[in-house]
Amino acid sequence: MSASARHGALSLAPTYYDALRRLTLELAGINLGANHAFLVETRLARLAREEGYESLDAMVNELFQTGGSRLAIQVVSALTERDTHFFKDKTAFKRLREIVLPDLHHKRGGGRIRILSFGCASGQEPYGMAMVLDQMRDELAGMKVDIVGVDYPSQALERAREGRYTHFDVQRGLPVRDLVQYFEPDNADWVIKDNIREQVEFRDIHLLSKLDSLEDFHAVMFCGSLPHYSAPARVRVLRGLSGLVKENGYLILGEGESLSQMNFGFNRVTTESGLYKKREVIIEPEVDPTLKIPNGRTTFG
Protein backbone atom coordinates (compact mmCIF):
# COMPACT_ATOMS: atom_id res chain seq x y z
CA MET A 1 0.00 0.00 0.00
CA SER A 2 1.31 3.47 -0.89
CA ALA A 3 2.48 5.95 1.68
CA SER A 4 -0.24 8.40 0.63
CA ALA A 5 -2.92 5.78 1.15
CA ARG A 6 -1.62 5.15 4.64
CA HIS A 7 -2.42 8.72 5.61
CA GLY A 8 -5.90 8.91 4.06
CA ALA A 9 -8.83 10.51 5.85
CA LEU A 10 -10.25 8.38 8.65
CA SER A 11 -13.95 8.01 9.32
CA LEU A 12 -16.35 5.28 10.30
CA ALA A 13 -19.90 4.56 9.19
CA PRO A 14 -22.19 4.97 12.25
CA THR A 15 -23.72 1.50 11.79
CA TYR A 16 -20.40 -0.10 12.71
CA TYR A 17 -20.22 1.23 16.26
CA ASP A 18 -22.70 -1.26 17.70
CA ALA A 19 -21.08 -4.11 15.77
CA LEU A 20 -17.71 -3.23 17.33
CA ARG A 21 -19.25 -3.01 20.78
CA ARG A 22 -20.77 -6.49 20.33
CA LEU A 23 -17.51 -7.90 18.99
CA THR A 24 -15.60 -6.57 22.01
CA LEU A 25 -18.16 -8.03 24.39
CA GLU A 26 -18.08 -11.38 22.60
CA LEU A 27 -14.31 -11.73 22.24
CA ALA A 28 -13.03 -10.02 25.38
CA GLY A 29 -16.12 -9.99 27.58
CA ILE A 30 -15.69 -6.24 28.06
CA ASN A 31 -18.44 -3.64 27.85
CA LEU A 32 -17.18 -0.52 26.11
CA GLY A 33 -19.97 1.56 27.62
CA ALA A 34 -22.49 3.83 25.99
CA ASN A 35 -20.15 6.56 24.78
CA HIS A 36 -17.65 4.42 22.93
CA ALA A 37 -17.65 6.35 19.62
CA PHE A 38 -14.74 8.57 20.70
CA LEU A 39 -12.77 5.54 21.94
CA VAL A 40 -13.38 3.72 18.66
CA GLU A 41 -12.34 6.72 16.55
CA THR A 42 -9.14 7.52 18.45
CA ARG A 43 -7.84 4.02 19.06
CA LEU A 44 -8.85 2.36 15.81
CA ALA A 45 -7.73 5.30 13.66
CA ARG A 46 -4.19 4.73 14.88
CA LEU A 47 -4.41 0.99 14.29
CA ALA A 48 -5.78 1.54 10.76
CA ARG A 49 -2.88 3.86 9.93
CA GLU A 50 -0.30 1.48 11.38
CA GLU A 51 -1.76 -1.47 9.51
CA GLY A 52 -1.74 0.47 6.22
CA TYR A 53 -5.48 0.81 5.58
CA GLU A 54 -6.81 3.66 3.47
CA SER A 55 -9.33 4.56 6.10
CA LEU A 56 -10.82 3.37 9.35
CA ASP A 57 -13.92 2.42 7.36
CA ALA A 58 -11.80 0.21 5.10
CA MET A 59 -10.29 -1.65 8.05
CA VAL A 60 -13.65 -2.20 9.75
CA ASN A 61 -15.21 -3.27 6.43
CA GLU A 62 -12.56 -5.92 6.02
CA LEU A 63 -13.00 -7.01 9.64
CA PHE A 64 -16.71 -7.70 9.24
CA GLN A 65 -16.62 -8.99 5.66
CA THR A 66 -13.72 -11.42 5.94
CA GLY A 67 -14.00 -12.21 9.62
CA GLY A 68 -10.23 -12.52 10.01
CA SER A 69 -9.43 -13.59 13.55
CA ARG A 70 -6.04 -11.83 13.61
CA LEU A 71 -7.59 -8.48 12.70
CA ALA A 72 -10.46 -9.07 15.14
CA ILE A 73 -8.01 -9.61 17.99
CA GLN A 74 -5.99 -6.55 16.98
CA VAL A 75 -9.13 -4.41 16.93
CA VAL A 76 -10.40 -5.72 20.26
CA SER A 77 -6.92 -5.32 21.83
CA ALA A 78 -6.79 -1.70 20.72
CA LEU A 79 -10.28 -1.03 22.06
CA THR A 80 -9.66 -2.65 25.43
CA GLU A 81 -6.10 -1.43 26.06
CA ARG A 82 -5.90 0.08 29.52
CA ASP A 83 -4.51 3.52 30.12
CA THR A 84 -1.99 2.55 32.75
CA HIS A 85 1.06 3.93 34.48
CA PHE A 86 3.71 2.76 36.89
CA PHE A 87 2.40 1.66 40.31
CA LYS A 88 -1.09 2.65 39.22
CA ASP A 89 -2.84 0.60 41.90
CA LYS A 90 -0.99 1.67 45.04
CA THR A 91 -3.05 -0.57 47.32
CA ALA A 92 -2.28 -3.69 45.26
CA PHE A 93 1.47 -2.95 45.32
CA LYS A 94 1.31 -2.21 49.05
CA ARG A 95 -0.26 -5.65 49.62
CA LEU A 96 2.32 -7.31 47.39
CA ARG A 97 5.13 -5.63 49.35
CA GLU A 98 3.74 -5.89 52.88
CA ILE A 99 1.74 -9.13 52.90
CA VAL A 100 2.19 -11.40 49.88
CA LEU A 101 5.96 -11.43 49.35
CA PRO A 102 6.91 -11.60 53.06
CA ASP A 103 4.41 -14.45 53.60
CA LEU A 104 5.62 -16.43 50.58
CA HIS A 105 9.21 -15.93 51.74
CA HIS A 106 8.37 -16.93 55.31
CA LYS A 107 6.52 -20.08 54.23
CA ARG A 108 8.95 -21.18 51.56
CA GLY A 109 12.20 -19.84 52.96
CA GLY A 110 13.92 -19.66 49.64
CA GLY A 111 13.44 -21.32 46.32
CA ARG A 112 11.74 -20.05 43.23
CA ILE A 113 8.30 -18.48 43.06
CA ARG A 114 6.25 -17.31 40.12
CA ILE A 115 4.10 -14.18 39.90
CA LEU A 116 1.65 -13.32 37.14
CA SER A 117 0.54 -9.89 35.96
CA PHE A 118 -2.76 -10.70 34.22
CA GLY A 119 -3.70 -8.05 31.64
CA CYS A 120 -0.31 -6.35 31.78
CA ALA A 121 -0.97 -3.87 28.90
CA SER A 122 2.29 -2.01 28.16
CA GLY A 123 4.22 -3.66 30.98
CA GLN A 124 4.32 -1.07 33.76
CA GLU A 125 2.78 -3.49 36.27
CA PRO A 126 5.18 -6.45 35.88
CA TYR A 127 8.21 -4.13 35.66
CA GLY A 128 6.94 -2.41 38.82
CA MET A 129 6.87 -5.84 40.50
CA ALA A 130 10.48 -6.43 39.46
CA MET A 131 11.48 -3.07 40.98
CA VAL A 132 9.72 -3.94 44.25
CA LEU A 133 11.54 -7.28 44.36
CA ASP A 134 14.87 -5.56 43.75
CA GLN A 135 14.19 -3.16 46.62
CA MET A 136 13.27 -6.09 48.92
CA ARG A 137 16.18 -8.34 47.95
CA ASP A 138 17.70 -8.35 51.46
CA GLU A 139 14.36 -9.11 53.11
CA LEU A 140 13.63 -11.85 50.56
CA ALA A 141 17.11 -13.36 50.62
CA GLY A 142 17.31 -16.74 48.92
CA MET A 143 14.07 -16.33 47.00
CA LYS A 144 14.15 -16.24 43.20
CA VAL A 145 11.14 -14.80 41.44
CA ASP A 146 9.93 -15.27 37.88
CA ILE A 147 7.47 -12.64 36.70
CA VAL A 148 5.18 -13.28 33.75
CA GLY A 149 3.05 -10.59 32.10
CA VAL A 150 0.20 -11.68 29.83
CA ASP A 151 -2.26 -9.86 27.62
CA TYR A 152 -3.82 -10.00 24.18
CA PRO A 153 -1.32 -9.70 21.34
CA SER A 154 -1.08 -5.95 20.73
CA GLN A 155 1.31 -3.11 20.10
CA ALA A 156 1.13 -2.32 23.82
CA LEU A 157 2.54 -5.77 24.56
CA GLU A 158 5.30 -5.23 22.02
CA ARG A 159 6.21 -1.99 23.79
CA ALA A 160 6.26 -3.94 27.04
CA ARG A 161 8.71 -6.47 25.61
CA GLU A 162 10.94 -3.65 24.45
CA GLY A 163 10.76 -1.93 27.84
CA ARG A 164 10.78 1.47 26.15
CA TYR A 165 8.74 4.30 27.62
CA THR A 166 8.12 7.93 26.72
CA HIS A 167 9.06 11.01 28.69
CA PHE A 168 5.41 11.18 29.84
CA ASP A 169 5.15 7.47 30.73
CA VAL A 170 8.09 7.59 33.14
CA GLN A 171 6.76 10.67 34.92
CA ARG A 172 3.40 9.21 35.87
CA GLY A 173 3.52 7.17 39.08
CA LEU A 174 7.24 6.40 38.98
CA PRO A 175 9.40 7.99 41.72
CA VAL A 176 12.42 9.77 40.22
CA ARG A 177 14.74 7.62 42.34
CA ASP A 178 13.34 4.53 40.57
CA LEU A 179 13.74 6.27 37.21
CA VAL A 180 17.46 6.87 37.67
CA GLN A 181 18.01 3.43 39.19
CA TYR A 182 16.12 1.28 36.72
CA PHE A 183 16.06 3.20 33.41
CA GLU A 184 18.52 4.57 30.90
CA PRO A 185 17.76 7.52 28.60
CA ASP A 186 17.74 6.70 24.91
CA ASN A 187 17.09 9.74 22.71
CA ALA A 188 13.67 11.04 23.76
CA ASP A 189 12.69 7.77 25.49
CA TRP A 190 13.70 5.88 28.62
CA VAL A 191 14.55 2.18 28.40
CA ILE A 192 14.32 -0.24 31.31
CA LYS A 193 17.69 -1.68 32.37
CA ASP A 194 18.52 -5.27 31.48
CA ASN A 195 18.61 -6.53 35.08
CA ILE A 196 14.92 -5.64 35.47
CA ARG A 197 13.82 -6.59 31.96
CA GLU A 198 15.40 -10.04 32.28
CA GLN A 199 13.17 -10.83 35.26
CA VAL A 200 9.99 -10.40 33.25
CA GLU A 201 8.65 -12.64 30.51
CA PHE A 202 5.76 -11.47 28.35
CA ARG A 203 3.31 -13.82 26.65
CA ASP A 204 0.37 -13.02 24.42
CA ILE A 205 -2.77 -14.96 25.22
CA HIS A 206 -6.50 -14.51 24.88
CA LEU A 207 -7.44 -13.61 28.46
CA LEU A 208 -10.80 -15.40 28.22
CA SER A 209 -9.39 -18.56 26.69
CA LYS A 210 -8.39 -21.66 28.61
CA LEU A 211 -5.26 -20.72 30.48
CA ASP A 212 -3.77 -24.21 30.37
CA SER A 213 -0.65 -22.97 28.57
CA LEU A 214 0.32 -21.09 31.72
CA GLU A 215 1.87 -22.95 34.62
CA ASP A 216 0.73 -22.37 38.21
CA PHE A 217 1.63 -19.19 40.08
CA HIS A 218 2.22 -18.30 43.72
CA ALA A 219 0.58 -14.91 43.21
CA VAL A 220 -1.53 -13.31 40.51
CA MET A 221 -2.15 -9.57 40.21
CA PHE A 222 -5.26 -8.62 38.25
CA CYS A 223 -6.05 -4.94 38.70
CA GLY A 224 -8.34 -2.45 37.07
CA SER A 225 -10.15 -4.58 34.50
CA LEU A 226 -12.68 -6.61 36.46
CA PRO A 227 -15.41 -3.92 36.60
CA HIS A 228 -15.38 -3.64 32.79
CA TYR A 229 -16.15 -7.32 32.22
CA SER A 230 -19.69 -8.56 31.63
CA ALA A 231 -21.01 -10.84 34.40
CA PRO A 232 -20.46 -14.11 32.46
CA ALA A 233 -16.97 -13.01 31.38
CA ARG A 234 -16.12 -12.10 34.98
CA VAL A 235 -17.04 -15.61 36.13
CA ARG A 236 -15.04 -17.14 33.29
CA VAL A 237 -11.91 -15.11 33.88
CA LEU A 238 -11.98 -15.58 37.66
CA ARG A 239 -12.53 -19.31 37.29
CA GLY A 240 -9.56 -19.42 34.92
CA LEU A 241 -7.38 -17.49 37.36
CA SER A 242 -8.47 -19.69 40.24
CA GLY A 243 -7.04 -22.65 38.35
CA LEU A 244 -3.71 -20.86 37.98
CA VAL A 245 -3.11 -19.98 41.62
CA LYS A 246 -1.35 -22.59 43.72
CA GLU A 247 -2.76 -23.64 47.10
CA ASN A 248 -2.01 -20.92 49.68
CA GLY A 249 -1.12 -18.62 46.80
CA TYR A 250 -2.57 -15.13 46.41
CA LEU A 251 -4.95 -13.30 44.10
CA ILE A 252 -4.44 -9.52 44.26
CA LEU A 253 -7.28 -7.48 42.78
CA GLY A 254 -7.44 -3.72 42.27
CA GLU A 255 -8.53 -1.22 44.89
CA GLY A 256 -12.27 -1.49 45.42
CA GLU A 257 -12.51 -4.74 43.42
CA SER A 258 -13.72 -7.98 44.95
CA LEU A 259 -14.88 -11.49 44.16
CA SER A 260 -18.28 -10.31 45.34
CA GLN A 261 -20.57 -13.23 46.21
CA MET A 262 -18.33 -15.79 44.51
CA ASN A 263 -15.20 -17.28 46.07
CA PHE A 264 -13.65 -19.54 43.42
CA GLY A 265 -11.75 -21.44 46.11
CA PHE A 266 -10.28 -18.30 47.72
CA ASN A 267 -10.56 -16.84 51.21
CA ARG A 268 -10.39 -13.10 51.75
CA VAL A 269 -7.15 -12.18 53.56
CA THR A 270 -7.79 -8.75 54.96
CA THR A 271 -10.89 -7.07 56.26
CA GLU A 272 -10.89 -5.05 53.04
CA SER A 273 -11.74 -6.64 49.74
CA GLY A 274 -9.10 -7.13 47.09
CA LEU A 275 -6.67 -9.67 48.54
CA TYR A 276 -7.49 -13.38 48.49
CA LYS A 277 -5.67 -16.57 49.42
CA LYS A 278 -6.29 -19.87 47.67
CA ARG A 279 -7.62 -22.50 50.02
CA GLU A 280 -5.88 -25.80 50.48
CA VAL A 281 -7.72 -28.73 48.99
CA ILE A 282 -8.41 -31.16 51.82
CA ILE A 283 -8.56 -34.72 50.56
CA GLU A 284 -10.73 -36.91 52.76
CA PRO A 285 -9.24 -40.40 53.30
CA GLU A 286 -11.23 -43.12 51.66
CA VAL A 287 -13.11 -45.26 54.19
CA ASP A 288 -13.51 -49.02 53.76
CA PRO A 289 -17.27 -49.58 54.28
CA THR A 290 -16.64 -53.13 55.59
CA LEU A 291 -14.66 -51.79 58.53
CA LYS A 292 -16.50 -51.25 61.82
CA ILE A 293 -16.07 -47.69 63.01
CA PRO A 294 -15.48 -47.48 66.79
CA ASN A 295 -18.34 -45.72 68.53
CA GLY A 296 -16.16 -44.26 71.26
CA ARG A 297 -17.54 -46.56 74.00
CA THR A 298 -15.29 -49.05 75.72
CA THR A 299 -16.82 -52.41 76.61
CA PHE A 300 -15.29 -54.77 79.15
CA GLY A 301 -16.15 -58.43 78.84
Add this chain to the structure above:
Amino acid sequence: MKTCLIVDDSRMIRRVAGRIVKDLGFETLEAINGQDALDKCMLELPDAILVDWAMPIMDGFDFVKKLRELPGGDEPTVVFCTSVRDVSRIVEALAAGADEYIMKPFDSDIIESKFALAGLV
Protein backbone atom coordinates in the same frame (compact mmCIF):
# COMPACT_ATOMS: atom_id res chain seq x y z
CA MET B 1 -4.37 26.34 52.57
CA LYS B 2 -0.94 24.95 51.59
CA THR B 3 1.43 27.27 49.76
CA CYS B 4 3.63 26.55 46.75
CA LEU B 5 6.45 28.82 45.58
CA ILE B 6 6.99 28.59 41.82
CA VAL B 7 10.53 29.58 40.82
CA ASP B 8 11.18 30.08 37.12
CA ASP B 9 12.57 32.92 35.02
CA SER B 10 9.87 32.29 32.39
CA ARG B 11 6.63 34.12 33.11
CA MET B 12 4.79 31.66 30.85
CA ILE B 13 6.00 28.65 32.86
CA ARG B 14 5.13 30.38 36.14
CA ARG B 15 1.63 31.05 34.82
CA VAL B 16 1.01 27.54 33.41
CA ALA B 17 2.48 25.71 36.42
CA GLY B 18 0.70 28.11 38.77
CA ARG B 19 -2.68 27.28 37.27
CA ILE B 20 -2.07 23.54 37.62
CA VAL B 21 -0.82 23.85 41.20
CA LYS B 22 -3.80 26.06 42.16
CA ASP B 23 -6.11 23.33 40.83
CA LEU B 24 -4.38 20.95 43.25
CA GLY B 25 -5.49 23.20 46.11
CA PHE B 26 -2.40 25.34 46.71
CA GLU B 27 -2.02 29.06 47.13
CA THR B 28 0.82 30.03 44.80
CA LEU B 29 3.68 32.49 45.15
CA GLU B 30 6.23 33.33 42.45
CA ALA B 31 9.95 34.02 42.27
CA ILE B 32 11.95 34.85 39.12
CA ASN B 33 15.29 33.27 40.14
CA GLY B 34 17.02 31.42 42.98
CA GLN B 35 18.01 34.58 44.87
CA ASP B 36 14.46 35.94 44.68
CA ALA B 37 13.18 32.58 45.94
CA LEU B 38 15.72 32.51 48.77
CA ASP B 39 14.71 36.03 49.88
CA LYS B 40 11.06 34.96 49.95
CA CYS B 41 11.87 31.77 51.87
CA MET B 42 13.79 33.77 54.49
CA LEU B 43 10.59 35.69 55.17
CA GLU B 44 8.27 32.68 55.15
CA LEU B 45 8.80 29.06 54.16
CA PRO B 46 6.22 27.61 51.77
CA ASP B 47 4.96 24.02 51.98
CA ALA B 48 6.16 23.18 48.46
CA ILE B 49 8.62 24.63 45.97
CA LEU B 50 8.57 23.96 42.22
CA VAL B 51 11.92 25.15 40.93
CA ASP B 52 13.64 25.41 37.54
CA TRP B 53 17.35 24.59 37.26
CA ALA B 54 18.82 27.15 34.80
CA MET B 55 18.06 30.72 35.88
CA PRO B 56 20.07 33.96 35.96
CA ILE B 57 21.65 35.36 39.19
CA MET B 58 21.17 32.13 41.18
CA ASP B 59 20.23 28.78 39.60
CA GLY B 60 17.85 26.24 41.13
CA PHE B 61 20.61 23.90 42.26
CA ASP B 62 22.36 26.59 44.37
CA PHE B 63 19.01 27.77 45.66
CA VAL B 64 18.09 24.28 46.97
CA LYS B 65 21.47 23.87 48.68
CA LYS B 66 21.11 27.28 50.40
CA LEU B 67 17.44 26.63 51.25
CA ARG B 68 18.33 23.40 53.05
CA GLU B 69 20.87 25.32 55.20
CA LEU B 70 18.21 27.78 56.45
CA PRO B 71 16.60 27.17 59.85
CA GLY B 72 13.59 24.98 59.01
CA GLY B 73 14.81 24.82 55.42
CA ASP B 74 14.50 21.04 55.37
CA GLU B 75 10.72 21.31 55.70
CA PRO B 76 9.48 22.47 52.29
CA THR B 77 9.03 19.73 49.72
CA VAL B 78 11.16 20.63 46.69
CA VAL B 79 10.29 19.47 43.19
CA PHE B 80 12.65 20.40 40.37
CA CYS B 81 10.92 21.30 37.10
CA THR B 82 13.53 21.61 34.40
CA SER B 83 14.70 20.71 30.91
CA VAL B 84 17.81 19.03 32.38
CA ARG B 85 17.41 15.25 31.89
CA ASP B 86 20.93 13.87 32.40
CA VAL B 87 20.85 11.07 34.97
CA SER B 88 23.98 12.42 36.71
CA ARG B 89 22.38 15.86 37.12
CA ILE B 90 19.16 14.34 38.45
CA VAL B 91 21.19 12.40 41.01
CA GLU B 92 23.00 15.64 41.99
CA ALA B 93 19.66 17.40 42.45
CA LEU B 94 18.43 14.63 44.75
CA ALA B 95 21.68 14.74 46.73
CA ALA B 96 21.32 18.52 47.11
CA GLY B 97 17.91 18.04 48.72
CA ALA B 98 15.29 17.74 45.98
CA ASP B 99 12.39 15.42 46.81
CA GLU B 100 11.09 14.86 43.27
CA TYR B 101 11.98 15.86 39.76
CA ILE B 102 9.93 16.86 36.71
CA MET B 103 11.40 16.95 33.23
CA LYS B 104 9.90 19.54 30.88
CA PRO B 105 7.66 19.51 28.95
CA PHE B 106 5.10 18.71 31.63
CA ASP B 107 1.34 18.52 31.86
CA SER B 108 -1.14 18.56 34.72
CA ASP B 109 -1.00 14.74 35.08
CA ILE B 110 2.76 14.84 35.64
CA ILE B 111 2.63 17.62 38.24
CA GLU B 112 -0.22 15.90 40.07
CA SER B 113 1.61 12.54 39.98
CA LYS B 114 4.88 14.03 41.25
CA PHE B 115 3.13 16.02 43.99
CA ALA B 116 1.38 12.79 45.05
CA LEU B 117 4.69 10.89 45.12
CA ALA B 118 6.15 13.69 47.26
CA GLY B 119 3.21 13.40 49.67
CA LEU B 120 1.84 16.85 48.85
CA VAL B 121 -1.61 15.80 47.61
